[in-house]
Amino acid sequence: MARDVHTDFLKLTGFEDWEIGEFMPQWRLASERLKLTDEDVRNAVDEWLPSNFETGLLSVRKILNCFVRETVDLTKAVDYKKNGVKIVYGILPAMSVFYYALKLAAPEKVYVGFPDLFLAVVMQGFFHKLAPLLEDAEQGGITYGCRHCALNKTRFAARRMDIIPDPDISWIWGLVCDEGPKTDEFIKCLQFPNWNTYVLRIPRDQPLYTREDEVDERVRYLAAHMKDGFEYVQKQIGVSVPAQKLKDVVTFRQSYFQKLGQFRKLMAVDPQPYGGAEAYLLSYPLQVPLNTGVERMEQALELAIKEVGQRVERKEGILPAGSPKLMFQITPYCQPWIIRMFKENGVLLSAGGATKKGMSPLRFDDPYLQSAEIWLRGATIVNIGYQAEQIAEQLLTYNFDGMLFGFFDFDRWLGSDDRLLASIVEEKTGLPSFYIEGDFWEDRDYSQEGLRTRVESICEILKMRKIG
Amino acid sequence: MPVIEELGADARLHPARLRQAKQNGVKLVGYTGRFIPAELILAAGAIPHFLGRGGEPEAPEAVLPYMLRFMSPYSRAQIGYHLLGMDPVMKLLDVIVAQCDDCHMSRLADLLEYFKLPTFRVGVPTDWDKELSFKYYYDALVKLRSRLGEVTGRPIGEDALRRSIVWMNTVRECLHRISSLRLRPNPPISGSDFIRLQHYAFSCEPGKLVESLNRVYSKMNDSKGVTSERLPRILLAGHVVAIGDYTVPRLIEEAGALIVAEFLDEGVWHCYRNVGTEGDLMFNLARAYYLERVPPTSFQPSWDSRAKWLQQLVRDFAVDGIVWYQLSFEEIYDMECAVLAKKIDEMGLPFLKLESSYEYAREAMAPLVTRIESFVKSIQLRRS
Numbered sequence: 132m133a134r135d136v137h138t139d140f141l142k143l144t145g146f147e148d149w150e151i152g153e154f155m156p157q158w159r160l161a162s163e164r165l166k167l168t169d170e171d172v173r174n175a176v177d178e179w180l181p182s183n184f185e186t187g188l189l190s191v192r193k194i195l196n197c198f199v200r201e202t203v204d205l206t207k208a209v210d211y212k213k214n215g216v217k218i219v220y221g222i223l224p225a226m227s228v229f230y231y232a233l234k235l236a237a238p239e240k241v242y243v244g245f246p247d248l249f250l251a252v253v254m255q256g257f258f259h260k261l262a263p264l265l266e267d268a269e270q271g272g273i274t275y276g277c278r279h280c281a282l283n284k285t286r287f288a289a290r291r292m293d294i295i296p297d298p299d300i301s302w303i304w305g306l307v308c309d310e311g312p313k314t315d316e317f318i319k320c321l322q323f324p325n326w327n328t329y330v331l332r333i334p335r336d337q338p339l340y341t342r343e344d345e346v347d348e349r350v351r352y353l354a355a356h357m358k359d360g361f362e363y364v365q366k367q368i369g370v371s372v373p374a375q376k377l378k379d380v381v382t383f384r385q386s387y388f389q390k391l392g393q394f395r396k397l398m399a400v401d402p403q404p405y406g407g408a409e410a411y412l413l414s415y416p417l418q419v420p421l422n423t424g425v426e427r428m429e430q431a432l433e434l435a436i437k438e439v440g441q442r443v444e445r446k447e448g449i450l451p452a453g454s455p456k457l458m459f460q461i462t463p464y465c466q467p468w469i470i471r472m473f474k475e476n477g478v479l480l481s482a483g484g485a486t487k488k489g490m491s492p493l494r495f496d497d498p499y500l501q502s503a504e505i506w507l508r509g510a511t512i513v514n515i516g517y518q519a520e521q522i523a524e525q526l527l528t529y530n531f532d533g534m535l536f537g538f539f540d541f542d543r544w545l546g547s548d549d550r551l552l553a554s555i556v557e558e559k560t561g562l563p564s565f566y567i568e569g570d571f572w573e574d575r576d577y578s579q580e581g582l583r584t585r586v587e588s589i590c591e592i593l594k595m596r597k598i599g
Numbered sequence: 600m601p602v603i604e605e606l607g608a609d610a611r612l613h614p615a616r617l618r619q620a621k622q623n624g625v626k627l628v629g630y631t632g633r634f635i636p637a638e639l640i641l642a643a644g645a646i647p648h649f650l651g652r653g654g655e656p657e658a659p660e661a662v663l664p665y666m667l668r669f670m671s672p673y674s675r676a677q678i679g680y681h682l683l684g685m686d687p688v689m690k691l692l693d694v695i696v697a698q699c700d701d702c703h704m705s706r707l708a709d710l711l712e713y714f715k716l717p718t719f720r721v722g723v724p725t726d727w728d729k730e731l732s733f734k735y736y737y738d739a740l741v742k743l744r745s746r747l748g749e750v751t752g753r754p755i756g757e758d759a760l761r762r763s764i765v766w767m768n769t770v771r772e773c774l775h776r777i778s779s780l781r782l783r784p785n786p787p788i789s790g791s792d793f794i795r796l797q798h799y800a801f802s803c804e805p806g807k808l809v810e811s812l813n814r815v816y817s818k819m820n821d822s823k824g825v826t827s828e829r830l831p832r833i834l835l836a837g838h839v840v841a842i843g844d845y846t847v848p849r850l851i852e853e854a855g856a857l858i859v860a861e862f863l864d865e866g867v868w869h870c871y872r873n874v875g876t877e878g879d880l881m882f883n884l885a886r887a888y889y890l891e892r893v894p895p896t897s898f899q900p901s902w903d904s905r906a907k908w909l910q911q912l913v914r915d916f917a918v919d920g921i922v923w924y925q926l927s928f929e930e931i932y933d934m935e936c937a938v939l940a941k942k943i944d945e946m947g948l949p950f951l952k953l954e955s956s957y958e959y960a961r962e963a964m965a966p967l968v969t970r971i972e973s974f975v976k977s978i979q980l981r982r983s
Contacts (some may be wrong), residue, residue: 272937277930278669305899309701309725310930312899320902320938330899334722334735335705339712397874515709540669543702543930547667551713554665567670 135175136269143186144257145196151239154203164248164294167258174256183256183467184409185449190435191409194330195257195279195444197431200423201244202253205295207332211242212296217368218294219243222311223282224512225304226502228262228380229361230420235380236372243420247286248293251388251527251572256408256465261573264288272321273314280541281572283314300367302360305332324421328366331360335544340516344488344507350495353503360500363576377498383495385506387425388485390432395484397439399529402448403456404439407481411462411476414482433557450479455593456566458483458531460511460522465572466578469586476590480535483525486510517547519555526560532593534560537567562595565589602818603792606799606811613648614687617631620646621691626751629689631707632698633678633865633895636740636884640696641763641805642755643747648688649801650677650695651840651866653851656957657683665710669928672705672957673839673865678710692717694750696743701725701897720745726850727889727898734791737885744881757880764874764884766809770800771870775848777819781859782870784918785824790835790858791848797868798842820914831853831978832917834911836862836939837924838896838932846959847924850968854975862909864895896935905935906942913948919950920978923970927956949978 143152162172174405185191195295205529212218216239223245230243255261258569261281268284269275271291289295305312312330317324337343344350365371393415398405413432416425442448456479463469473480493501507513510521526534536553539546555563567585569577617627626645628635640647652658657674658679666675680686686695689695695716697708700723721739724732748754749949774797790794796815800808833856840863842850848858861867869892875883891907892902921943925932930942936952943950951974953967 237653272934274933274937277928279930279933305726309897310934313897313931313934314727315936316899316902317938321941328674328900330726332724332726332732332899334724334739335702336708336720336722336739338718340719352731352735356729359729359731391778491653515713540667543667543670543706547670548709549667549703551665551709582967 133306136169136176137157139195140172141199143180143192143195144192144199145192147188154224156201157203157207158461159207162225162474164206165202165254166263167260170261171258177506179259180257183471185406188409188435188438190431190438191406192433193427193431194409194412197415197421197423197428198249198253198257200422200427202249204423205244205249207247208242208244208246209293209296215372217300218298219297219364219368220298220301221245221420222286222303224509225302226308226357226506227416227418227420228377228384228502229302229357231380231425232361232372232377233368233370234420234422235376237301237370239466240550241349242422244286244422245419246289247334249283250285250294251465252287255573256467261285265573267291270549273317278310278541279308280314281570282312286314287318289385290318294576295501297323298327300364300556301326301328302364305330305331306506308542308548310543317319329360329363331356331365335514337514338516339514340520342516342517342530343513344504346507348509350500350503353506354497354499357502358499359469363446367411379509381501383425384417387429387432390436391417392490393498394439394486395430395529397436397483398481399441399484401530402444402450402452402454403445403479403481404448404465406449406457408467409435409465411464411482424460442480450474450477453588453597454479455532455535455597456481456530457531457535457593458522458526458529459535459591461522463571466538466570468574469569469582472579472583473588473590475589478590483510483522484529486521486528488521492592515552515555518548519552519559522552522556523559526556526562531562532597533563533565535565535567535589537565538569538571540568541570543574563580602811602815603796603799605865606796606803606815609804609807609811610799610802612804615649616804617646617688617691621718626693627691628747628750629695630698631696632700632704632723632870634700634736635721635743635889636874636888637744638760638767639740639744639755639799639883642759642780643751644753644759645751647749648692649841649842650746651798651801651842652680652686653839653846654678654846654957654959655908658685659731659957662710662950665713666706666808669706670706671838671927671929672926672955673841674707676841676957677707677956678714689716693717695745696721700895703929709859719743723889725897725899728900729732733885733889734887735925740881740885740979753912760880761876763956764876764880766805768873768876769809769962770812771868771873773816773871774800774868775933777812778860780816780819783824784829784917785826786857787819787822787824788850789825789835789962790861791852792847792961793858794840794848794867795845795863798866801842802867808849825857830857831919831982832857832859832923834858834860834862834909834912834916834918835924836921838926838929839863839867840924841866844955844957847922847953847967847971850971850976851922854968854972856920856978860912860918862912869893901939902935906939908948909939910942913946918948920924920951920974921951922974923952925952925954927954947975949981
């Protein structure tokens with residue numbers, strides 16, 4: 132009997148046998164829209180996914196499952212729109228609670244999604260095939276040479292290739308880079324005048340080492356802005372979210388965060404029991420809405436905690452006990468070969484865990500103020516002094532042997548301070564910090580072979596320090 | 600000495616003047632960008648110093664050990680000269696007011712602070728079409744006013760503020776009058792000279808500036824034109840022509856064209872709109888600087904209104920072609936370029952995109968010269 136690679140793909144990505152028959156037509160349609168060939172799928176099943184993710188673990192397959200479902204759902208957004216469903220987009224990173232609240236208030240009337248993100252994760256992280264979308268965006272006007280962000284290119288290309296429709300409203304979170312929000316303006320001005328946007332931004336004007344979540348004026352400004360945005364979105368799509376629903380979502384978010392904190396603590400055990408990319412993907416619901424629901428990801432998290440617990444008991448890890456561990460704030464799940472390459476050289480790469488501040492109760496009761504406070508606690512979002520303090524705490528709390536920065540060379544915010552941070556963190560902790568220029572989302576400029584020597588030398592240094 | 604160069608000579612004395620002033624106990628206040636009203640600095644009795652140098656590759660390169668190489672060479676240059684020991688003024692400054700709008704300028708503020716320079720940040724929300732954003736900027740200026748009062752030990756009074764607003768308005772009016780001479784078919788001032796003149800105005804002795812600018816105007820008003828023939832009229836658009844970065848304007852004019860208008864976000868005096876002198880002066884300042892000027896490219900939304908303004912300049916100044924002068928890795932300008940190029944194409948106007956990382960070595964210059972010469976030639980052919 133001829134092999135059906137699509138069935139194999141769905142099995143590998145955590146679909147139960149009884150689900151496959153029903154889901155297969157949706158997957159086939161989605162893969163056609165995404166221009167994935169049988170060969171692409173075969174390669175993912177036989178090589179890319181097993182070599183980069185620990186697909187032997189059920190929890191890992193269930194994590195992948197959430198991404199496949201969400202991406203398939205994304206390709207249906209065109210049909211949703213035709214049927215009168217209101218389309219709401221956003222970009223990473225954002226406070227997902229507002230999107231979940233919309234979904235909770237009007238589940239059948241609203242689609243919420245971050246199209247570029249899911250396309251990038253699945254097309255690059257699962258199939259290593261994001262390049263056609265990027266090239267389309269480059270032909271459309273986002274130049275190759277200026278080091279633009281692959282996510283923004285993907286969003287533009289997805290619209291140009293009719294993978295996604297115009298949104299009723301794109302609530303753009305410009306709290307990190309400038310290019311994210313301006314890409315929406317680009318899309319609107321250049322080609323798609325119905326691309327409707329609400330932008331949320333906040334100046335980066337806090338002195339170094341300011342604990343931004345403790346500055347009431349700043350929390351209140353951001354909260355007011357979030358409220359303004361949320362009200363605008365509701366008005367645009369004709370949906371009204373009761374205040375209690377938003378509160379419920381924030382409460383759920385915090386409980387998920389606490390659960391994730393438990394999981395990350397287990398990750399700190401030696402030998403490290405779980406892979407860095409998989410672990411990071413579990414944090415997605417905090418920053419990204421899932422239109423297909425958060426329940427499956429929550430189940431995957433609970434399963435991961437169970438599986439990790441079992442491994443800890445058995446003293447089983449992905450590398451032997453005593454292997455050096457390098458912290459990377461946002462583990463490169465879209466380029467999982469980076470993690471693999473470190474692993475092949477005897478070094479583990481994973482994100483840190485929650486900080487004391489992160490796990491402490493919130494100061495406010497109002498959901499907008501809570502959301503703003505949560506945001507301003509975030510290590511990747513705030514000024515580099517506060518960021519460095521949080522990184523240092525994580526390095527020491529979770530027993531890392533060093534810190535890796537880089538892979539955000541396209542991001543004039545997240546990537547621009549890496550060298551400074553490396554030097555501040557090294558000074559604070561005495562642990563070595565490394566920097567690699569590279570791209571988190573795609574590897575046309577920074578290939579595996581191009582980075583191999585750099586990775587190998589970092590690993591050698593870490594291993595020698597560990598011995599010495 | 601030509602009248603413009605008299606101002607140039609005076610501007611070159613700026614560092615020495617600052618050193619002397621410092622010795623005399625006068626406070627010196629540096630500032631970046633276009634959202635820090637020098638009116639406040641003057642009203643505090645301090646001397647403003649605009650940080651806007653560029654045009655050489657060494658200064659941005661000096662920042663590379665601390666910053667991503669894909670950052671704007673202009674913002675990197677502002678601290679790069681200091682790191683190289685080539686900025687005689689930076690170490691004299693009592694406070695540097697750093698505009699925090701986009702990533703590039705905000706990271707510059709980080710670097711200033713990291714290198715322990717006395718930094719005061721002014722947040723400029725780029726989502727400018729909301730009331731709460733305006734209020735944020737307004738509040739930031741109020742805090743700046745108070746900080747400057749602390750630095751100089753002289754709280755800024757309303758009368759002092761009004762006087763400085765009136766003076767700055769006068770400078771802007773002078774420059775606007777001079778710029779308007781370029782509406783003539785044969786303008787008496789070249790674009791390169793007008794850009795330099797604006798830069799000199801940042802550094803000239805305030806007491807003499809207005810008189811000098813009036814003399815420039817009188818002299819220019821009486822002269823016939825830069826040349827006898829009608830040269831191709833160019834609009835120079837983009838982010839900034841930094842103080843010292845005169846290669847591209849010079850090459851355009853050496854190729855036989857004349858820059859008759861600029862559409863630049865920084866390094867220029869935004870002289871087509873003045874600040875109100877009645878009522879709430881802080882509100883007037885905030886309104887003029889934040890809401891009434893053409894929004895910079897980082898503001899959102901801005902590209903539609905910027906395109907309209909550009910089209911207006913094209914009509915007013917009878918522009919024959921546009922040169923888009925972009926600095927390397929300025930990602931938002933790069934995107935805007937595609938948007939504007941489309942609109943300009945619809946107008947049937949020639950459009951040339953140039954990119955610079957301040958690398959003007961002989962090897963880099965040859966292709967640049969060729970592109971500019973070809974562009975100017977193509978306009979000449981269209982006109983003939």
